[in-house]
Amino acid sequence: MPDATVVHDEVVMADGAKMTARDVDVFYGEKQAVDKVSIDVDSHYVTAFIGPSGCGKSTFLRCFNRMNDTIDIARVGGRIELDGKDIYDPKMDVVQLRARVGMVFQKPNPFPKSIYENIAYGPRIHGLASAKADMDEIVERSLTRAGLWNEVKDRLDESGTAMSGGQQQRLCIARAIAVDPEVILMDEPCSALDPIATARIEELIDDLRGNYAIVIVTHNMQQAARVSQRTAFFHLGNLVEYGGTEAIFTNPRADRTRDYITGRFG
Amino acid sequence: MSQSGTRKLDWQSKEMQARVRRRYVRERRFRRVGLGAVIIAASFLAFLLFTITSNGIGGFRRAELALDLNYDPAILGIQASDSSEEAAATAVSRADFRPLLASAAQAQLGDSSLVSEGAWLAVRDQVVEDPSLIGTTQRVWVVGAPNMDILAKGQVDFDLAPDRRGVSTATVAAYRTLREEGRIRLAFNSGFLTQADSTNSELAGIWGALIGSILTMAITLGISFPLGVMTAVYLEEYAPKNKLTDIIEVSINNLAAVPSIIFGLLGLAVFLNTFGMQRSAPVVGGLTLALMTLPVIVISSRVALKSVPPSIRDAALGIGASRLQVILHHLIPVALPGILTGTIIGLSRALGETAPLLLIGMRAFVSDVPEGVTEPATVLPVQIFLWSDEVGRGFVEKTSAAIMVLLTVLLSMNAVAIYLRNKFERRW
Numbered sequence: 001m002p003d004a005t006v007v008h009d010e011v012v013m014a015d016g017a018k019m020t021a022r023d024v025d026v027f028y029g030e031k032q033a034v035d036k037v038s039i040d041v042d043s044h045y046v047t048a049f050i051g052p053s054g055c056g057k058s059t060f061l062r063c064f065n066r067m068n069d070t071i072d073i074a075r076v077g078g079r080i081e082l083d084g085k086d087i088y089d090p091k092m093d094v095v096q097l098r099a100r101v102g103m104v105f106q107k108p109n110p111f112p113k114s115i116y117e118n119i120a121y122g123p124r125i126h127g128l129a130s131a132k133a134d135m136d137e138i139v140e141r142s143l144t145r146a147g148l149w150n151e152v153k154d155r156l157d158e159s160g161t162a163m164s165g166g167q168q169q170r171l172c173i174a175r176a177i178a179v180d181p182e183v184i185l186m187d188e189p190c191s192a193l194d195p196i197a198t199a200r201i202e203e204l205i206d207d208l209r210g211n212y213a214i215v216i217v218t219h220n221m222q223q224a225a226r227v228s229q230r231t232a233f234f235h236l237g238n239l240v241e242y243g244g245t246e247a248i249f250t251n252p253r254a255d256r257t258r259d260y261i262t263g264r265f266g
Numbered sequence: 267m268s269q270s271g272t273r274k275l276d277w278q279s280k281e282m283q284a285r286v287r288r289r290y291v292r293e294r295r296f297r298r299v300g301l302g303a304v305i306i307a308a309s310f311l312a313f314l315l316f317t318i319t320s321n322g323i324g325g326f327r328r329a330e331l332a333l334d335l336n337y338d339p340a341i342l343g344i345q346a347s348d349s350s351e352e353a354a355a356t357a358v359s360r361a362d363f364r365p366l367l368a369s370a371a372q373a374q375l376g377d378s379s380l381v382s383e384g385a386w387l388a389v390r391d392q393v394v395e396d397p398s399l400i401g402t403t404q405r406v407w408v409v410g411a412p413n414m415d416i417l418a419k420g421q422v423d424f425d426l427a428p429d430r431r432g433v434s435t436a437t438v439a440a441y442r443t444l445r446e447e448g449r450i451r452l453a454f455n456s457g458f459l460t461q462a463d464s465t466n467s468e469l470a471g472i473w474g475a476l477i478g479s480i481l482t483m484a485i486t487l488g489i490s491f492p493l494g495v496m497t498a499v500y501l502e503e504y505a506p507k508n509k510l511t512d513i514i515e516v517s518i519n520n521l522a523a524v525p526s527i528i529f530g531l532l533g534l535a536v537f538l539n540t541f542g543m544q545r546s547a548p549v550v551g552g553l554t555l556a557l558m559t560l561p562v563i564v565i566s567s568r569v570a571l572k573s574v575p576p577s578i579r580d581a582a583l584g585i586g587a588s589r590l591q592v593i594l595h596h597l598i599p600v601a602l603p604g605i606l607t608g609t610i611i612g613l614s615r616a617l618g619e620t621a622p623l624l625l626i627g628m629r630a631f632v633s634d635v636p637e638g639v640t641e642p643a644t645v646l647p648v649q650i651f652l653w654s655d656e657v658g659r660g661f662v663e664k665t666s667a668a669i670m671v672l673l674t675v676l677l678s679m680n681a682v683a684i685y686l687r688n689k690f691e692r693r694w
Contacts, residue, residue, distance in 0.1 A: 070583060072507055099586035109577035112600060121595070122585040175585060 006254045008243025011040065011230055018043040018183060018213040019064060019101075024078035026059050026068065033059045035237040036078070041183070043213040046205060048228035048245065050221060052265065055234040057217045058106075061185050064215065065101040066094050082183070099126050101183040102176035107192050108168035110160030110175070115152050118160040118171055119143060122179040138178055146174035147204055166197025173204060177212070184208070186216040190223065202227050221261065225249050233257045318666045318673075325667025326458060328468055329410035329418035331381060332449040333370050336403040337393060341366050344400065354397055363390045367408065375449075377440055382409040384469040388457075407453065412468055412660045417441040418452050421659075432659070458667065462635045463649065467660025470653070472671050474635045478548055478628075478643030479617060479675070485552020485639060486559055486616050491609055493556075494563030495598075498605075501564075502571045503593055522561035529558045530622025538626060545627035546642040554622050559612040566608020570601035603687040610683035614676055620647040646672040 017040035026034035034056040041047050041064075049057040059068070066087060068074040080087050087097055099122065110118050119139045122128075129135040139156070143149040148170045152163075160171055169189055176184055186205070190198040205214060205227045218224050224231055224245065231248040233241045233256070241248060241257040252258045259265055276282065342361040344354075363386035371378040385408040392406070393399050413433050416422055418441075428435050444450040462474025497518075505511045533554030537543045543550050574597050582592045598605075623629070628648050636643035644652070646668065653665040 065584070067580070067583065070579070095586045095588050097586075098584060103580075103584035105577060105580055105584065107577055109575075109581040111578065111581060111596065121582075121587075125585075125587055125591055125595075172581070175581075179585065 005038070005239045006241040006243075006257075008241075008247055008253075010244045010247070011042075011242055017041060018083065020081045021060075021063070022079045022081075024060065024063055024076065024080060026056070026063060026077075027075045028059075028071070029073045033237055034063075037234075037237075037239045039232060039239060039242060041213055041215055042230065043182070044210060045229040046209050046214045046216060046227055047230040047232065048224035049215065049217045049232050049234060050219070050224045050260075051234035051240075052260065053219065056237040057232075057234045058187050060234070061187055061215060061217050064183065064185055065098050065103055067098075067103065069094065096126075099179045100181055101185060102179065102181035104169070104172050104176055104184065104186040104189045106188040108165055108172055110163075110168050110171050112159065112161050114157050115143075115160050115163075115171065116156040118175050119178045122175060126179055128179065142174040142178040143171075145177055145208070146170045147200065147207070148174055164197070166193050166200060169193060169197070169201060170204065173201075173208075177208070181212060183213040183215065186214065188217050188219065191219070198223070221249070233260060235260070318669050321663055322666030322668075322670045323663075324419050324421075325663040325670075326455050327419070327452045328455040328457070329414040330407040330451055330453045331371075331375065331410045331414065331444065332405055332451075333367070333374060333381070333408050334403055334405050335366065335370050335389065337400045338366070339400055341369070342400070351397075355394065358394050358397055358400070359390070361390070361393075363393075375440065375444065377436070380411050380414055380437070380440060380444075382411050382466060382468050384464065384466050385409045387469075407451065409457070409468055410450065412466070412658065413437050414441060414444075414450065415468055415660055418450060458664075462633050463631060463644065463652070464633055465631075467656070467658045467664055470661070470664055472646070472649065472668050474632060475644050475646045475649035475668070476671065476675070478551075478632075478636050479645040481548035481636060481639050481643065482551040482555065482623075482645055483613060483617055485549055486555040487609070487613060489553060489556035490559040490563055490612070494560050494609070495567050495605060497560075497564045498567030498571060499593060499598075502568055503589065503597070518561050518564050522565055525621075526558055526619050527621040527625065529554055530625030532557060533622060534625045544640050544642075546630045546632070546644070547640045548636065548643050548645075549639040550626050551623050551628050551643075551645065552639070554626055555616040555619060558619070558622065559609075559616050562612035562615070563605075563609050566611070567601070567605045570604025570608065571597055573604065574600045599690075603690045606686045606690070607683055610679055610686075614679055617645075617676060617679070618647050618672070620651050623648050624651075646675065 019041040020039070021041075022038045024034055024037045025032065037056075037060055049061060051057050059074075062068045063076055063080055064087075066076075068076055076088065082097070082101065086092065087101075111121065113121070116139055119142050120129075120135050123135060123138050129138055140149060140153075143152060148167065151167065152158075152171075160168065163171065169192075173184075173189075190201050193201065202223065205216065208214060209229075216224075216227065228245045231243065231245040232239055233248065233252075233254075235256050241252060241254045243253075248257065249261060252261055342358075342363065344357045344361055367381055367386050367389060368378040371381045375381070389406060389408060410418070417433065417438065422431055422433050422438070424431070431438075441450065457469060458471045458473075460473050461469065461471030464470040501511065501515065505514075533550060537550045537553055538545060578596050578600065579592060582596045587595065623645060628644050629652060630642055630644065631652070632642050632644050634641075650665055650668045650672065653661045653668060
């Protein structure tokens with residue numbers, strides 16, 4: 001029986017959490033990947049999920065926009081709420097949920113279409129813009145927010161797959177914010193990028209903070225320390241410790257967290 | 267080892283050099299064997315193409331004889347009293363042109379059998395086209411008999427004894443006279459590309475079979491492409507992974523390996539016997555070939571869908587696209603080159619298929635160009651099969667010429683496949 005989760009007082013919220021997870025279990029077939037995890041995600045902060053490979057942090061992240069639904073053998077238990085509404089409720093429309101809770105993936109995955117189309121696709125399928133001018137504005141605003149507008153404004157017709165890896169990942173972030181989500185989930189968004197591109201993404205995350213609730217999964221502890229205000233440490237499917245980023249990195253209370261932070265395993 | 271620490275290995279030693287040499291020799295030998303295989307395969311292909319072309323090129327030409335035809339209304343049995351244009355046209359199309367040609371050939375060439383039995387058809391069509399010819403005398407080039415054809419093409423071996431040449435001495439003499447008078451020529455065989463089958467080799471054409479093939483392929487494509495792609499999409503995207511879908515998958519893979527004649531039997535039993543559809547009709551042929559093509563399209567479409575990177579699926583789902591939107595907007599466009607390539611490979615196979623069509627009656631002798639999918643028709647490979655069986659000497663080159671037409675159609679289909687693949691792949 002693992003130790004109970006250590007939750008620091010500063011992250012305990014009376015009410016008003018953007019997303020809450022209670023006793024979430026995820027099974028892949030017989031194997032349990034996430035074990036009774038409860039956590040609150042606040043809109044004003046960047047929350048980082050850290051932990052060694054295979055600790056279930058990515059799997060848990062994918063519960064927040066029900067991406068695990070697409071895996072046949074995955075089963076999710078427990079309760080996850082967005083603004084107090086159960087997202088696993090049969091009445092919840094998963095298509096709308098995924099627009100409200102956007103996602104950026106580990107590997108940059110722009111559509112094999114033009115840069116413009118990459119951004120316009122989400123707003124179009126959700127009917128957010130009917131006139132061409134509205135769509136142009138959404139595209140420009142999203143690319144500007146993602147810090148990409150000046151680099152690509154003269155070549156919006158070029159393929160999104162022809163850009164560099166870092167640009168592709170910023171394009172994916174722009175694509176996610178084009179539908180004006182409330183939460184953005186980032187699954188190791190920098191693991192396929194070089195240090196300079198990584199720094200730009202981290203800057204971008206910092207700029208976006210406050211407008212969206214951002215949850216980022218990373219195996220890079222320095223990155224978590226740099227970009228996040230809240231950190232959750234996962235190990236073997238358990239949430240070990242959840243607190244303010246500074247407290248977690250300077251004064252961890254759980255033994256497993258301390259061992260991981262100081263590099264004793266991972 | 268005893269020599270640890272010090273290196274005793276001499277890379278320059280004789281044994282080592284011999285070993286290196288042997289390695290190079292083996293390498294060269296291996297490369298030569300590979301090159302040899304390519305050369306052998308290429309020369310087989312070249313030989314095949316050369317034989318077919320040299321045999322078949324003659325099929326596109328035919329001997330024509332010049333006759334001065336007097337379009338005498340009396341011989342044609344047309345009364346001058348037919349005043350109205352319509353009545354005149356009917357009278358012309360009903361008129362018997364055979365005596366006219368026979369008498370002209372007898373008088374001018376000395377032998378009416380030098381002219382093809384069906385030569386009068388073209389003469390009649392000419393008059394129907396232009397009724398003002400009646401009463402005039404014109405010099406017309408009419409189709410020659412098979413004997414004239416082989417003499418004009420130099421296919422008679424004069425080293426043989428006269429009774430073994432297959433052509434009588436009298437005919438040879440008549441041919442030589444005609445040639446001196448300039449009344450025989452080898453002209454482009456327009457009938458070969460515009461007419462249907464005939465019992466006379468000099469009149470037989472490939473057009474009927476080509477149209478039959480096109481109609482049959484249209485049915486096959488129209489049935490098997492949507493069914494195949496939808497099956498693939500369902501199995502890839504919607505079907506739960508269980509015993510039943512496993513069985514379906516194994517069945518489809520097995521269907522693709524079933525000999526084509528079995529599909530012919532199936533078509534015979536289902537479409538002709540149970541549903542009582544028209545024998546020899548392209549619609550039945552198309553349905554039968556669609557059954558055969560379906561598994562090929564399903565398998566290639568599934569492979570194409572499977573090879574779409576999962577990251578694209580995630581990206582679309584992550585932005586809130588529904589399943590249908592993911593499939594229509596992202597998976598199918600990316601998979602399309604593969605789907606189309608598979609479809610055209612399947613269709614090429616169906617186009618060259620003979621066995622199943624024999625069973626559903628498409629081997630019938632059809633002398634009309636089909637005008638719809640329910641009319642009796644034959645297809646190119648069956649036409650080749652039928653002609654290869656004919657005894658008439660003229661059918662030898664017709665068979666090869668038909669093969670040339672079939673190969674041309676197949677090659678253009680493959681060219682279309684390559685074009686489509688490149689066109690859609692550029693978007694990637």
